[in-house]
Amino acid sequence: MPINHRTLTLPLVMLLGIGPALADEHLLADQVRAAAAAAHGAKLDLSGKDLSGDDLSGLDLSGANLAGTDLSHANLHGVKLVDSNLTGARLVNADLTFAWFIRANFTRANLHGATLQTVVTSSGMKNTKDQAAKFTEADLSDTHTTVHFSLYDMRGANFSHADMTVVMANQSMGLLRTEFNGADLDGANFAAAGLGHVAFHFARLHGANFQGADVTKAEFVGAYLDNADFTGAKTxxxxxxxxxxxxxKGLKIAPR
Incomplete structure (x- = not known):
């Protein structure tokens, strides 16, 4: 039966012979892969579904509706999330190594403890505003992160206890580090985060919390740090x- 819908919703898996509608059940990785393959470019609707622990590595979920989806502990290595909606999604301890974030919406998503390494954030060498993802009020606490977040909307995001410090011994091919250059981080929480060598050039950080963070050799060149709190931070x-x-608050240097 041909499928002409612009969006392939989960109830349509019945048409694909995958099984009954599974709105209240855990979806197996094979079921998701079959639905994605059958979509033929249509937008897949997996909103609110339970995909926790699934191996979805390498899938192209570009444009998919993943709002409220449970992807906790999922293997999302290399997954394409271009233009995908992950508003309120749960990605606790998920592996997002080499995932594609271009124009993805992670508003209020929970990425606590996730791994975000060598993420694809643009189609070129540098981030551009038109390809930036959105992480407003997202929870990235305790994440292991090396991502170019430059130009992203990350207002109110939680990076507490996140590990972004660059290990210089592993930098023989050049400095690979997390960057927030030009990002909107007003009200963001970096309490007790490892931010060594991280770049915040011209980022908006009004009221940001850096209490107890390690910002050794971090770069805040031209950043807007009005009312930010560095109490107990290692600077x-x-x-x-x-x-x-x-x-x-908490800085031992004279304001310029």
Whole structure:
């Protein structure tokens, strides 16, 4: 039976011979892969479904509706999430190594403990505004992260206890690090995060919380840090050149 729908919803798996509608059941990886293959470019609707622990590595879920979907502990290695909607999705301890984030929407998503390494964030060498993903109020606490978040909307995001510190001994091919250059991080929480060598050039960080964070040799060049809190933070070698520091707490350098 030909499928002409622009969006392939889960009840249509019955038409594909995959089995009954599984709105309230855990979907197996093979079922998701079969539905994705049958979509033929249509947008797959997996919103609110339970895909926790599934091996979805390498799948193209571009444009998929994953709002509220449970992807906890899932293997999302290399998954394409271009233009996908992950609003409120649960990705606790998921592996997103080499995943594609271009224009993805992670608003209020829970990525606690997830692995985000060498993520694809643009079709070129640098991030562009038109390809930026959105992480407004997302939970990225305790994540292991090396991502170019530059130009992203990450207002109110939670990075507490996240590990982004660069291990210089592993940098023989050049500096590979997390970057937030030009990102909107107003109200973001970096409490107790490892941020060594992370770049925040010209980022918006109004009221951001860096209490107890390690920002050793981090770069805040031109950043907007009004009312940010660095109480108890380790700031050795951090660069605050031309940063706006009005009302900043906990810094032992004179405001410029």
């Amino acid at each position: 050795d070698g951090a660069d605050f050149e031309a940063a706006t520091l009005t009302g900043v």
